[in-house]
Amino acid sequence: MLKDITLGQYMPGNTVVHRLDPRTKILLTTAYIAMIFLVSSPIWYAIPVLYVGLAARLAGLSLRQLLKSVKPLRVLLILTFVLNLFFSGGTTVLVKWSFITISREGLTLAIHFSMRLVFLVVGTSILTLTTSPVALSDGIEILLRPLKVVHFPAHELAMMMTIALRFIPTLIEETDKIMKAQQARGADFESGRLIARAKAMIPLLVPLFVSAFRRAGELAMAMEARCYHGGEGRTRLRVLRFTVEDLKALLATLAALAFVIIARTLG
Amino acid sequence: MPIQVEHLTHTYLPGSPFSATAIHDLNLTIEDGEFIGVLGHTGSGKTTFVQHLNGLLKPTEGRVVVDGLDITQKGVSLLEVRKKVGLVFQYPEYQLFEETVAKDVAFGPKNMGLDKAEIDRRVRWALMQVGLDYATIADCSPFELSGGQMRRVAIAGVLAMQPRTLILDEPTAGLDPRGRRAILGMIRRLHAETGMTVIMVSHNMDDIATLATRLIVMSKGELAMTGAPRQVFTQRDILRSIGLGVPQGAELCHRLREAGYPLPEGLFTLEEVRDALLALAGRDATNSAAPGTQAQPQSGELTEANAAQGAKAAGGIPQTHEEPKQSVQQAQTQAPLAQDAPQDAAPAGKEGDA
Numbered sequence: 001m002l003k004d005i006t007l008g009q010y011m012p013g014n015t016v017v018h019r020l021d022p023r024t025k026i027l028l029t030t031a032y033i034a035m036i037f038l039v040s041s042p043i044w045y046a047i048p049v050l051y052v053g054l055a056a057r058l059a060g061l062s063l064r065q066l067l068k069s070v071k072p073l074r075v076l077l078i079l080t081f082v083l084n085l086f087f088s089g090g091t092t093v094l095v096k097w098s099f100i101t102i103s104r105e106g107l108t109l110a111i112h113f114s115m116r117l118v119f120l121v122v123g124t125s126i127l128t129l130t131t132s133p134v135a136l137s138d139g140i141e142i143l144l145r146p147l148k149v150v151h152f153p154a155h156e157l158a159m160m161m162t163i164a165l166r167f168i169p170t171l172i173e174e175t176d177k178i179m180k181a182q183q184a185r186g187a188d189f190e191s192g193r194l195i196a197r198a199k200a201m202i203p204l205l206v207p208l209f210v211s212a213f214r215r216a217g218e219l220a221m222a223m224e225a226r227c228y229h230g231g232e233g234r235t236r237l238r239v240l241r242f243t244v245e246d247l248k249a250l251l252a253t254l255a256a257l258a259f260v261i262i263a264r265t266l267g
Numbered sequence: 268m269p270i271q272v273e274h275l276t277h278t279y280l281p282g283s284p285f286s287a288t289a290i291h292d293l294n295l296t297i298e299d300g301e302f303i304g305v306l307g308h309t310g311s312g313k314t315t316f317v318q319h320l321n322g323l324l325k326p327t328e329g330r331v332v333v334d335g336l337d338i339t340q341k342g343v344s345l346l347e348v349r350k351k352v353g354l355v356f357q358y359p360e361y362q363l364f365e366e367t368v369a370k371d372v373a374f375g376p377k378n379m380g381l382d383k384a385e386i387d388r389r390v391r392w393a394l395m396q397v398g399l400d401y402a403t404i405a406d407c408s409p410f411e412l413s414g415g416q417m418r419r420v421a422i423a424g425v426l427a428m429q430p431r432t433l434i435l436d437e438p439t440a441g442l443d444p445r446g447r448r449a450i451l452g453m454i455r456r457l458h459a460e461t462g463m464t465v466i467m468v469s470h471n472m473d474d475i476a477t478l479a480t481r482l483i484v485m486s487k488g489e490l491a492m493t494g495a496p497r498q499v500f501t502q503r504d505i506l507r508s509i510g511l512g513v514p515q516g517a518e519l520c521h522r523l524r525e526a527g528y529p530l531p532e533g534l535f536t537l538e539e540v541r542d543a544l545l546a547l548a549g550r551d552a553t554n555s556a557a558p559g560t561q562a563q564p565q566s567g568e569l570t571e572a573n574a575a576q577g578a579k580a581a582g583g584i585p586q587t588h589e590e591p592k593q594s595v596q597q598a599q600t601q602a603p604l605a606q607d608a609p610q611d612a613a614p615a616g617k618e619g620d621a
Contacts, residue, residue, distance in 0.1 A: 186346055188346075
């Protein structure tokens with residue numbers, strides 16, 4: 001049951017999108033996010049829709065897989081929609097019933113913001129679905145490298161990300177195991193009131209923390225044993241390469257972004 | 268309280284691309300008071316199987332009936348099942364969480380809704396069963412204890428629920444030889460004294476060989492074999508084909524037989540092989556014929572270690588190069604056994620003289 005989480009879970013594949021350089025994909029995603037925020041009216045969402053649709057198609061991802069990533073956000077989504085709908089003021093009143101007022105502006109805004117959220121999540125999940133966590137943090141490390149000038153620890157950050165990602169499945173497995181072990185001793189995690197439930201988590205959380213710290217210590221030791229000393233002078237197993245396909249993807253994205261900007265300036 | 272398992276099938280993540288069938292159509296019955304050894308290679312479905320016996324996992328298909336209670340049905344109180352069937356996980360010391368040992372052991376009984384006096388009585392009883400002294404250890408933090416002690420506290424935590432069936436998943440994994448012997452001795456005593464049904468999962472043949480009354484051998488999620496240890500361990504070739512070995516005694520017996528020694532079939536403990544070898548040597552001594560004569564032990568001085576060594580020296584056992592690990596292991600475990608050998612060996616030695 002705990003294994004169903006798709007927290008940007010990587011789906012291995014061999015499509016054009018999978019093969020792109022992670023640096024390119026991070027840049028594309030950044031451009032895409034800019035695109036979403038620059039869209040001025042709901043009609044122009046056609047561009048990010050087309051863009052994301054094409055990307056998903058090239059990556060061989062189904063609509064279901066993409067929508068699955070939106071699912072955890074549904075509460076936030078509904079909240080965004082409702083709040084914008086009722087509380088954005090506006091002059092063109094569509095519905096007025098006792099204290100509830102829905103204006104045309106409110107409706108537009110509500111759709112606008114909800115769309116933004118959905119597209120934000122769908123777009124970024126294409127990145128995480130097609131890029132392995134290791135490649136992703138490699139890409140981030142290189143992209144952040146220029147910031148070294150201001151003593152930004154790019155390598156350390158990327159290493160921490162890699163380790164954190166590496167341990168998510170391990171910790172989930174561990175949680176599952178400890179949960180079962182306590183259930184075997186009659187622990188009940190599923191029923192009771194809020195306080196009782198929170199209390200029931202103690203037998204789960206204490207061993208989990210203990211083992212997380214133990215693992216951290218062991219990992220640090222193992223890394224030191226293999227002479228890890230930070231990013232200085234470290235070479236990579238997989239050297240990232242910029243290909244023609246990367247160039248094409250970047251150009252196409254820039255074109256789409258330019259289109260959105262023009263549409264915005266023209267009103 | 269028999270446990271019936273009928274057509275048990277378990278598939279992890281059914282319907283997803285990661286779907287994997289861990290158990291396929293398993294049928295068996297476990298009777299009261301049995302000591303079952305569950306053997307199998309890593310990934311054979313042993314752990315998945317035992318987790319069904321107290322309802323931690325639900326079968327994808329089939330059913331599990333514990334003491335007449337079909338635990339696969341809806342509305343069955345799982346707490347009720349878990350009172351009957353206690354499960355000690357692999358590396359159980361990682362589940363300890365309370366401030367003191369006594370509190371941690373009390374966790375199970377407390378969940379069962381027992382009163383204070385009864386909980387206290389059970390905590391004392393359980394700690395005594397695992398060979399820990401209540402007075403000295405009850406108020407310690409479980410995190411200050413040694414690894415072996417932590418494991419015993421964790422086992423006590425399950426014992427305190429006084430289940431009628433105790434399942435142990437690899438209880439000796441990662442322990443040193445002394446800790447291993449202590450845990451195994453404790454399990455043996457529990458089984459003998461309380462008449463508890465014990466189900467022990469292991470891939471260590473030697474742990475299980477002398478304890479279990481019946482073995483269940485699993486391979487790729489299916490029941491490969493079941494029967495008394497003596498029957499199972501004669502199927503050396505089948506066991507090897509599914510990635511398992513046989514106990515050292517059985518291996519020794521097999522190789523000696525291959526080398527032409529007329530040992531009876533089906534011996535699987537080192538003691539049995541020793542006695543058989545002595546009997547053989549005694550007979551040979553009078554005939555003074557077989558190559559085993561050189562290994563003729565001095566009466567009274569005999570230990571099984573040198574009995575085996577003697578046989579090796581006599582060229583009885585082909586030295587294998589594929590399995591250096593096993594022979595190292597053999598040498599290691601023989602040493603402690605040799606300590607208590609002399610008193611056993613004395614009468615046998617006399618026999619040899621006669």
